Each structure stands twice: as C-alpha cells, then as structure tokens.
Amino acid sequence: MHKTVSVELEKDVLAANRELAEENNALLKKHNIKSFDVMGAIGSGKTLLIEKMIDKLKEKRLRVAAIAGDVAGHDDYDRFVSHGIIGENISTGKECHLDAHLVQHAIEKLPLDNIDVLFVENVGNLVCPVDFPVGTDERMVVISVTEGDDMVRKHPMMFAFTDIVVINKVDLSSAMEVDPEILARDVKKVNPKARIIFTDARRSKGLGELMAAMGFKE
Amino acid sequence: MHKTVSVELEKDVLAANRELAEENNALLKKHNIKSFDVMGAIGSGKTLLIEKMIDKLKEKRLRVAAIAGDVAGHDDYDRFVSHGIIGENISTGKECHLDAHLVQHAIEKLPLDNIDVLFVENVGNLVCPVDFPVGTDERMVVISVTEGDDMVRKHPMMFAFTDIVVINKVDLSSAMEVDPEILARDVKKVNPKARIIFTDARRSKGLGELMAAMGFKE
Numbered sequence: 363m364h365k366t367v368s369v370e371l372e373k374d375v376l377a378a379n380r381e382l383a384e385e386n387n388a389l390l391k392k393h394n395i396k397s398f399d400v401m402g403a404i405g406s407g408k409t410l411l412i413e414k415m416i417d418k419l420k421e422k423r424l425r426v427a428a429i430a431g432d433v434a435g436h437d438d439y440d441r442f443v444s445h446g447i448i449g450e451n452i453s454t455g456k457e458c459h460l461d462a463h464l465v466q467h468a469i470e471k472l473p474l475d476n477i478d479v480l481f482v483e484n485v486g487n488l489v490c491p492v493d494f495p496v497g498t499d500e501r502m503v504v505i506s507v508t509e510g511d512d513m514v515r516k517h518p519m520m521f522a523f524t525d526i527v528v529i530n531k532v533d534l535s536s537a538m539e540v541d542p543e544i545l546a547r548d549v550k551k552v553n554p555k556a557r558i559i560f561t562d563a564r565r566s567k568g569l570g571e572l573m574a575a576m577g578f579k580e
Numbered sequence: 581m582h583k584t585v586s587v588e589l590e591k592d593v594l595a596a597n598r599e600l601a602e603e604n605n606a607l608l609k610k611h612n613i614k615s616f617d618v619m620g621a622i623g624s625g626k627t628l629l630i631e632k633m634i635d636k637l638k639e640k641r642l643r644v645a646a647i648a649g650d651v652a653g654h655d656d657y658d659r660f661v662s663h664g665i666i667g668e669n670i671s672t673g674k675e676c677h678l679d680a681h682l683v684q685h686a687i688e689k690l691p692l693d694n695i696d697v698l699f700v701e702n703v704g705n706l707v708c709p710v711d712f713p714v715g716t717d718e719r720m721v722v723i724s725v726t727e728g729d730d731m732v733r734k735h736p737m738m739f740a741f742t743d744i745v746v747i748n749k750v751d752l753s754s755a756m757e758v759d760p761e762i763l764a765r766d767v768k769k770v771n772p773k774a775r776i777i778f779t780d781a782r783r784s785k786g787l788g789e790l791m792a793a794m795g796f797k798e
Contacts, residue, residue, distance in 0.1 A: 405727030
C-alpha cells in the first residue's frame with residue numbers, strides 16, 4: 363500500500379517537473395539564451411570547466427550567466443561571479459539534485475535580456491539529476507579519469523540521457539591507471555549519439571573541441 | 581497539500597528505516613560481527629580501501645564479508661570476492677543510497693556464524709546516505725583530495741553524522757593543489773569527535789592508523 367502511494371507521488375513529481383522544465387526552456391529560448399545543465403560527480407571538475415568556458419565565451423563577447431547548485435554553501439557561486447558574470451546560487455538543503463522549480467526561481471532573478479549563454483551547475487553526483495531535467499537546451503555530464511574506469515558502467519542512466527560527455531583530467535590517466543577510451547566506449551554503448559570530448563581543464567586542453575561540441579564556432 | 585503528504589511519508593520512511601537498522605545491528609552484534617558502513621563519493625577510493633583492509637584483516641585471521649551497493653552492475657562485488665571473502669551485491673536501480681531494508685536482505689544471505697567483520701559499501705555520493713543508517717556499528721566516510729578542498733563544506737551533514745573520516749589519495753595533494761589539513765579542519769568544525777585518518781590506499785599508506793581507528797590492534 364505504502365509502496366503504491368509513493369510510486370504514484372513520484373510519477374506526479376516527475377510529470378510536474380517535466381512541465382516546468384518545458385516552461386523554463388521556452389522562456390530561455392524566447393530570450394535567445396543557449397543553456398546547458400552541467401552534471402557530474404563531486405571532484406569531476408565541473409566548476410573549473412565552466413569557469414574556463416566562461417572565459418572563452420567572454421572572449422567572443424558573449425554574455426554568460428551561471429546558476430550554481432549545491433547542497434550547502436556558495437563556493438561555486440563565488441567562483442563563477444569572480445569572472446565578472448551574473449550568477450545565482452541555489453542551496454538545495456538535503457536534495458541531491460536541482461529541479462525545474464528551483465531553477466525557475468533562479469531564472470526569474472536573472473536579467474534575461476542581457477544573457478546569451480546560461481550554465482546550470484547541478485548538485486555533484488551521478489544518480490539523482492537523471493530524472494529531473496531543469497529545462498536547458500542540452501545536458502552535459504563531466505566525469506574524471508580519477509573516478510576509475512568502471513564509473514560509466516555503474517551509472518548507465520546518467521549517460522543514456524545526456525547530449526555531451528566530457529572526460530576530464532586526462533593528464534592523470536597514467537597516474538591513475540585508467541584508460542579514457544574505456545570510459546568513452548562505455549558511454550557509446552548506452553548512448554551512441556553522445557558527443558564525447560576529452561579535456562584537461564586545469565591545463566586548458568580540449569576546450570576548443572568542447573566549444574565546438576556546444577555549438578560555438580572558434 | 582502535496583507537500584504535506586510527501587513530508588509525512590518521508591518521516592514514516594526514515595522512522596521505519598531506523599527501526600530496521602536497529603534490528604540489523606542487534607543481529608550482527610548477536611553474532612559478534614563488527615560492522616562498518618563505508619560511504620563516500622564515486623572515485624574517492626572506497627573500494628580499494630576496503631580491499632586493502634580485507635587483506636590486513638585476513639592476515640590477522642579475521643573472517644571478513646562485504647556487501648557492495650551500487651546503482652547498477654557488480655564491479656565492486658567482483659573486486660571484493662576476488663580476495664577470497666564472502667560477498668553480497670545490491671543493485672539499487674535508481675536509488676542513490678542503501679537502506680536498512682536492502683541491507684537486511686543481504687545480511688540474511690550471509691553465514692553470520694562464520695564472519696567477524698562486515699563492510700557495507702554504500703552507493704557513491706555524499707548526499708543521500710546521510711539519513712539512512714543501515715545498522716552498522718560505525719559509519720565511515722572516505723574522501724579524496726582530488727575532490728577539491730571545498731567538499732567538506734559542501735556536504736556538512738555527511739560529516740556531522742559519521743565516526744571515521746578517511747582522507748585518501750594524499751599523495752596527489754600537491755598535484756591537485758589541495759591541502760588535506762583544510763579538509764580535516766572542516767570536518768572537525770562539524771564533528772569534533774570524528775576520527776580523521778590520512779591514507780594513500782594505492783601505496784598502502786596510513787592503513788595501520790585506519791586499522792587502529794576501526795578498533796583493530798596491529
């Protein structure tokens with residue numbers, strides 16, 4: 363009995379989220395904002411990668427904004443706005459993912475007419491965000507070779523429902539004894555259409571390829 | 581209205597989980613099994629650290645078992661049983677944490693009279709397992725310097741409710757430009773009683789200290 367109630371509630375919640383996500387996307391599109399939901403485990407390098415993309419997009423005179431989602435604190439928000447862009451912070455409290463409702467409130471606070479590109483950095487883990495699209499044009503998952511070569515196999519759903527997969531910290535592949543090609547192969551198995559990019563964000567490697575995969579010309 | 585229902589359901593679920601966790605602990609104690617719930621983000625090194633502890637415990641002629649929890653697959657289970665110990669695998673499907681009920685079913689399958697130490701490896705993330713004790717004597721969180729020096733601040737609850745914190749991969753501190761002492765200091769702020777151990781599991785450093793923190797004499 364209990365089980366039935368909770369399954370029905372879950373369906374309700376997911377359907378309501380999808381509806382709000384569509385509203386968010388329509389609003390962003392109306393303002394010609396290209397938007398990306400950036401997901402990935404803690405320590406995969408999401409924040410640094412977004413920071414690097416912010417700088418590259420600014421060089422192209424594009425106006426960038428970023429919404430930072432975390433369980434607690436505002437470390438990532440502080441890092442984003444230090445690049446001179448507009449930011450919003452979302453603390454989820456106990457929730458392990460953002461949802462379209464939280465993101466809608468953050469979007470409402472942004473000056474949408476003055477933004478060309480929006481990053482939404484999701485809460486760091488590879489499980490919870492899967493079922494909760496927030497309304498961006500594209501979803502991107504950042505993984506790191508330091509997480510081991512079994513991590514795609516362990517989280518197939520996360521990779522099945524994403525557009526871009528960034529395999530980061532490839533400079534540490536040999537130190538970690540992890541072959542990035544194994545990760546890429548496992549991604550292709552569950553998602554043949556995914557655009558897969560190898561990066562070393564700290565040393566700014568692979569960023570041009572990532573820009574192209576995101577639809578920005580060099 | 582919707583919100584109220586879901587909050588009440590959540591309370592029910594947490595209370596039911598706590599009850600089952602107490603049952604699990606009573607059963608394990610009755611069989612003189614010392615038990616540890618090992619939590620931590622993906623890539624923190626939980627599995628390798630447990631493997632190293634298995635070997636050290638086997639040297640002391642202690643009989644070890646391990647329950648491997650993951651969203652999908654059985655990579656960690658395979659690694660555990662390759663050390664000649666008894667194992668059980670739990671695939672949670674979409675859930676981002678183990679719970680006392682799942683662990684109870686795994687425990688039921690174990691030959692409890694022939695086990696001295698039980699590891700339960702939780703699903704890899706620093707958010708979901710907090711509220712779901714599974715019934716072990718102690719909870720251990722493994723973190724890695726590769727996750728950045730802000731990761732304790734970002735997940736205060738996880739560190740507030742744990743007994744042992746392992747800061748792993750300290751060999752990579754300088755390459756990652758992360759000071760392990762900052763992580764330790766942040767842990768102490770939310771949990772002054774936590775036993776904090778620095779390890780480099782790959783090179784078997786700090787394992788003696790961890791054995792002692794877990795209550796095993798060298």
